[in-house]
Amino acid sequence: MFERKIPKDLDCGMAMIMEIIGGKWKPCLIRNISQGHRRPSELQRLNAKASRRVLYQQLQELEEHGIIERIVYPVLPPKVEYFLTELGNSLLPVINVMDDWGTQYLKNPHKRPLLKLGA
Protein backbone atom coordinates (compact mmCIF):
# COMPACT_ATOMS: atom_id res chain seq x y z
CA MET A 1 0.00 0.00 0.00
CA PHE A 2 2.89 2.34 0.70
CA GLU A 3 5.45 0.83 -1.59
CA ARG A 4 8.99 2.04 -1.74
CA LYS A 5 11.01 2.13 -4.94
CA ILE A 6 14.23 1.61 -3.08
CA PRO A 7 14.12 -1.13 -0.45
CA LYS A 8 15.45 -0.14 2.95
CA ASP A 9 18.38 -2.04 4.30
CA LEU A 10 17.57 -2.85 7.87
CA ASP A 11 20.89 -4.54 8.36
CA CYS A 12 21.74 -3.27 11.82
CA GLY A 13 19.76 -2.79 14.99
CA MET A 14 20.00 0.96 14.75
CA ALA A 15 18.38 1.04 11.32
CA MET A 16 15.68 -1.32 12.55
CA ILE A 17 14.67 0.74 15.54
CA MET A 18 14.71 3.93 13.53
CA GLU A 19 12.37 2.26 11.09
CA ILE A 20 10.04 1.41 13.96
CA ILE A 21 10.01 4.65 15.95
CA GLY A 22 11.28 7.10 13.36
CA GLY A 23 7.93 8.44 12.16
CA LYS A 24 7.07 11.95 13.24
CA TRP A 25 4.18 10.92 15.50
CA LYS A 26 5.17 7.42 16.48
CA PRO A 27 6.82 8.17 19.81
CA CYS A 28 3.81 10.29 20.77
CA LEU A 29 1.39 7.56 19.78
CA ILE A 30 3.34 4.94 21.66
CA ARG A 31 3.28 7.07 24.78
CA ASN A 32 -0.40 7.89 24.44
CA ILE A 33 -1.26 4.24 24.08
CA SER A 34 1.05 3.21 26.90
CA GLN A 35 -1.24 5.06 29.31
CA GLY A 36 -4.07 2.66 28.63
CA HIS A 37 -6.31 1.62 25.74
CA ARG A 38 -6.87 4.47 23.34
CA ARG A 39 -9.43 5.00 20.64
CA PRO A 40 -8.51 6.52 17.27
CA SER A 41 -10.59 9.63 17.91
CA GLU A 42 -8.78 10.16 21.21
CA LEU A 43 -5.44 9.87 19.47
CA GLN A 44 -6.52 12.45 16.93
CA ARG A 45 -7.51 14.79 19.71
CA LEU A 46 -4.25 14.22 21.58
CA ASN A 47 -2.22 14.88 18.43
CA ALA A 48 -4.32 17.58 16.91
CA LYS A 49 -1.51 18.88 14.72
CA ALA A 50 -1.14 15.57 12.91
CA SER A 51 -3.18 14.94 9.82
CA ARG A 52 -5.68 12.12 9.86
CA ARG A 53 -3.94 10.20 7.13
CA VAL A 54 -0.49 10.22 8.70
CA LEU A 55 -1.86 9.23 12.07
CA TYR A 56 -3.56 6.16 10.66
CA GLN A 57 -0.56 5.32 8.56
CA GLN A 58 1.77 5.40 11.51
CA LEU A 59 -0.65 3.41 13.64
CA GLN A 60 -0.71 0.79 10.90
CA GLU A 61 3.04 0.61 10.78
CA LEU A 62 3.27 0.29 14.56
CA GLU A 63 0.77 -2.53 14.32
CA GLU A 64 2.70 -4.24 11.53
CA HIS A 65 5.84 -4.05 13.59
CA GLY A 66 4.03 -5.62 16.51
CA ILE A 67 4.27 -2.60 18.79
CA ILE A 68 0.54 -2.10 19.19
CA GLU A 69 -2.59 -4.15 18.62
CA ARG A 70 -6.12 -3.28 17.72
CA ILE A 71 -9.42 -4.41 19.18
CA VAL A 72 -12.41 -4.01 16.92
CA TYR A 73 -15.80 -3.99 18.63
CA PRO A 74 -18.45 -5.10 16.13
CA VAL A 75 -20.87 -2.33 17.01
CA LEU A 76 -22.39 0.68 15.37
CA PRO A 77 -21.04 3.26 15.30
CA PRO A 78 -17.70 1.48 15.04
CA LYS A 79 -15.50 1.28 18.10
CA VAL A 80 -11.81 0.48 18.05
CA GLU A 81 -9.15 0.46 20.70
CA TYR A 82 -5.40 0.28 20.51
CA PHE A 83 -3.13 -1.10 23.17
CA LEU A 84 0.57 -1.75 23.59
CA THR A 85 1.89 -5.25 23.13
CA GLU A 86 4.58 -6.66 25.38
CA LEU A 87 7.04 -5.80 22.66
CA GLY A 88 5.69 -2.28 22.65
CA ASN A 89 6.16 -2.08 26.38
CA SER A 90 9.77 -3.12 26.03
CA LEU A 91 10.22 -0.05 23.88
CA LEU A 92 9.21 2.41 26.58
CA PRO A 93 12.53 2.39 28.47
CA VAL A 94 14.36 3.05 25.22
CA ILE A 95 12.12 5.99 24.41
CA ASN A 96 12.62 7.32 27.90
CA VAL A 97 16.39 7.17 27.63
CA MET A 98 16.21 9.06 24.36
CA ASP A 99 13.78 11.63 25.68
CA ASP A 100 15.87 12.17 28.80
CA TRP A 101 18.98 12.86 26.78
CA GLY A 102 17.07 15.24 24.51
CA THR A 103 15.53 17.05 27.45
CA GLN A 104 18.94 17.47 29.01
CA TYR A 105 20.25 18.84 25.74
CA LEU A 106 17.41 21.34 25.53
CA LYS A 107 18.33 22.69 28.96
CA ASN A 108 21.93 23.32 27.91
CA PRO A 109 21.59 24.90 24.50
CA HIS A 110 24.74 24.20 22.55
CA LYS A 111 27.06 26.94 21.38
CA ARG A 112 28.84 26.12 18.17
CA PRO A 113 32.50 25.70 19.06
CA LEU A 114 35.22 27.71 17.38
CA LEU A 115 37.23 26.01 14.72
CA LYS A 116 40.24 24.15 16.03
CA LEU A 117 43.53 24.47 14.17
CA GLY A 118 45.90 21.52 14.18
CA ALA A 119 49.62 21.88 14.70
Place this chain on the structure above:
Amino acid sequence: MFERKIPKDLDCGMAMIMEIIGGKWKPCLIRNISQGHRRPSELQRLNAKASRRVLYQQLQELEEHGIIERIVYPVLPPKVEYFLTELGNSLLPVINVMDDWGTQYLKNPHKRPLLKLGA
Protein backbone atom coordinates in the same frame (compact mmCIF):
# COMPACT_ATOMS: atom_id res chain seq x y z
CA MET B 1 22.53 26.98 3.76
CA PHE B 2 19.91 24.29 4.11
CA GLU B 3 16.94 26.41 4.98
CA ARG B 4 13.57 25.00 5.87
CA LYS B 5 10.31 26.64 4.86
CA ILE B 6 8.52 25.10 7.80
CA PRO B 7 10.32 25.50 11.10
CA LYS B 8 10.65 22.37 13.21
CA ASP B 9 9.18 22.37 16.65
CA LEU B 10 11.77 20.89 18.92
CA ASP B 11 9.50 21.18 21.91
CA CYS B 12 10.23 17.90 23.61
CA GLY B 13 13.39 15.92 24.25
CA MET B 14 12.34 13.21 21.87
CA ALA B 15 12.02 15.61 18.96
CA MET B 16 15.38 17.12 19.86
CA ILE B 17 17.31 13.88 19.89
CA MET B 18 15.67 12.75 16.67
CA GLU B 19 16.80 16.00 15.12
CA ILE B 20 20.34 15.26 16.23
CA ILE B 21 20.72 11.57 15.40
CA GLY B 22 17.87 11.15 12.90
CA GLY B 23 19.90 11.51 9.72
CA LYS B 24 20.44 8.35 7.74
CA TRP B 25 24.20 8.22 8.33
CA LYS B 26 24.55 10.06 11.61
CA PRO B 27 24.62 7.08 13.95
CA CYS B 28 27.20 5.42 11.71
CA LEU B 29 29.33 8.55 11.64
CA ILE B 30 29.12 8.97 15.39
CA ARG B 31 30.25 5.42 15.91
CA ASN B 32 33.06 5.68 13.37
CA ILE B 33 34.34 8.80 15.03
CA SER B 34 33.95 7.38 18.52
CA GLN B 35 36.67 4.88 17.67
CA GLY B 36 39.25 7.63 17.37
CA HIS B 37 39.98 10.65 15.19
CA ARG B 38 38.72 10.13 11.66
CA ARG B 39 39.48 11.93 8.43
CA PRO B 40 36.75 12.72 5.90
CA SER B 41 38.21 10.34 3.34
CA GLU B 42 38.16 7.53 5.89
CA LEU B 43 34.53 8.24 6.65
CA GLN B 44 33.72 8.12 2.98
CA ARG B 45 35.43 4.78 2.69
CA LEU B 46 33.67 3.43 5.79
CA ASN B 47 30.29 4.56 4.47
CA ALA B 48 30.79 3.88 0.81
CA LYS B 49 27.08 3.79 0.06
CA ALA B 50 26.54 7.35 1.23
CA SER B 51 26.94 10.14 -1.25
CA ARG B 52 29.63 12.71 -0.68
CA ARG B 53 27.21 15.55 -0.24
CA VAL B 54 25.03 13.88 2.36
CA LEU B 55 28.02 12.77 4.36
CA TYR B 56 29.42 16.28 4.56
CA GLN B 57 26.01 17.70 5.31
CA GLN B 58 25.45 15.34 8.20
CA LEU B 59 28.94 15.94 9.53
CA GLN B 60 28.18 19.66 9.49
CA GLU B 61 24.95 19.16 11.38
CA LEU B 62 26.64 16.98 13.97
CA GLU B 63 29.21 19.71 14.37
CA GLU B 64 26.57 22.41 14.72
CA HIS B 65 24.85 20.37 17.38
CA GLY B 66 28.12 20.05 19.23
CA ILE B 67 28.43 16.29 18.84
CA ILE B 68 31.70 16.34 16.94
CA GLU B 69 34.49 18.82 16.34
CA ARG B 70 36.91 19.38 13.52
CA ILE B 71 40.65 19.90 13.50
CA VAL B 72 42.04 21.57 10.42
CA TYR B 73 45.74 21.08 9.77
CA PRO B 74 47.05 23.96 7.67
CA VAL B 75 48.96 21.77 5.25
CA LEU B 76 48.86 20.83 1.62
CA PRO B 77 47.14 18.72 0.62
CA PRO B 78 44.50 19.62 3.21
CA LYS B 79 44.17 17.43 6.27
CA VAL B 80 41.16 17.39 8.56
CA GLU B 81 40.17 15.23 11.49
CA TYR B 82 36.92 14.80 13.32
CA PHE B 83 36.57 13.75 16.92
CA LEU B 84 33.74 13.28 19.40
CA THR B 85 33.09 15.98 21.96
CA GLU B 86 32.16 15.14 25.53
CA LEU B 87 28.57 15.76 24.56
CA GLY B 88 29.03 13.35 21.67
CA ASN B 89 30.40 10.77 24.04
CA SER B 90 27.36 11.10 26.26
CA LEU B 91 25.32 10.06 23.26
CA LEU B 92 27.01 6.69 22.85
CA PRO B 93 25.11 4.90 25.63
CA VAL B 94 21.83 6.08 24.15
CA ILE B 95 22.78 4.82 20.73
CA ASN B 96 23.82 1.52 22.23
CA VAL B 97 20.50 1.08 24.01
CA MET B 98 18.70 1.75 20.74
CA ASP B 99 20.93 -0.55 18.75
CA ASP B 100 20.58 -3.34 21.30
CA TRP B 101 16.81 -3.17 21.17
CA GLY B 102 16.88 -3.17 17.37
CA THR B 103 19.29 -6.08 17.24
CA GLN B 104 17.08 -8.04 19.58
CA TYR B 105 14.10 -7.26 17.37
CA LEU B 106 15.95 -8.45 14.29
CA LYS B 107 16.60 -11.81 15.94
CA ASN B 108 12.91 -12.33 16.64
CA PRO B 109 11.27 -11.28 13.43
CA HIS B 110 7.77 -10.16 14.22
CA LYS B 111 4.71 -11.92 12.88
CA ARG B 112 1.77 -9.65 12.32
CA PRO B 113 -0.81 -10.62 14.91
CA LEU B 114 -4.30 -11.64 13.96
CA LEU B 115 -7.01 -9.09 14.38
CA LYS B 116 -8.60 -9.13 17.80
CA LEU B 117 -12.34 -8.87 18.04
CA GLY B 118 -13.84 -7.11 21.04
CA ALA B 119 -16.86 -8.46 22.88
Place this chain on the structure above:
DNA sequence: CCGTATCCCAAAAGATACTG
Protein backbone atom coordinates in the same frame (compact mmCIF):
# COMPACT_ATOMS: atom_id res chain seq x y z
C1' DC C 1 -16.86 6.87 14.02
C1' DC C 2 -13.27 4.44 11.46
C1' DG C 3 -10.66 4.17 7.68
C1' DT C 4 -8.92 4.90 2.80
C1' DA C 5 -7.90 7.34 -1.71
C1' DT C 6 -6.17 11.40 -4.01
C1' DC C 7 -3.55 15.20 -4.63
C1' DC C 8 0.21 18.21 -3.33
C1' DC C 9 4.32 20.15 -1.26
C1' DA C 10 8.51 20.11 1.29
C1' DA C 11 12.47 17.80 2.84
C1' DA C 12 15.95 14.13 2.64
C1' DA C 13 19.14 12.03 0.18
C1' DG C 14 21.71 10.58 -4.27
C1' DA C 15 24.79 11.81 -8.52
C1' DT C 16 28.11 14.54 -10.15
C1' DA C 17 30.88 18.45 -11.58
C1' DC C 18 33.76 21.97 -9.93
C1' DT C 19 37.17 24.82 -6.84
C1' DG C 20 41.10 25.79 -3.67
Place this chain on the structure above:
DNA sequence: CAGTATCTTTTGGGATACGG
Protein backbone atom coordinates in the same frame (compact mmCIF):
# COMPACT_ATOMS: atom_id res chain seq x y z
C1' DC D 1 42.10 16.11 -0.10
C1' DA D 2 38.44 18.69 1.52
C1' DG D 3 34.49 20.98 0.53
C1' DT D 4 30.59 23.31 -2.20
C1' DA D 5 27.06 23.96 -5.89
C1' DT D 6 23.64 22.16 -8.90
C1' DC D 7 20.27 19.14 -10.22
C1' DT D 8 17.20 15.15 -9.62
C1' DT D 9 14.64 11.43 -7.44
C1' DT D 10 12.28 9.49 -3.58
C1' DT D 11 9.94 9.78 0.49
C1' DG D 12 7.34 11.70 4.35
C1' DG D 13 3.80 14.24 5.71
C1' DG D 14 -0.35 17.62 5.29
C1' DA D 15 -5.27 18.66 3.38
C1' DT D 16 -9.31 16.93 2.25
C1' DA D 17 -13.09 14.29 0.22
C1' DC D 18 -15.32 10.11 0.19
C1' DG D 19 -17.17 5.34 1.73
C1' DG D 20 -18.67 1.63 5.15
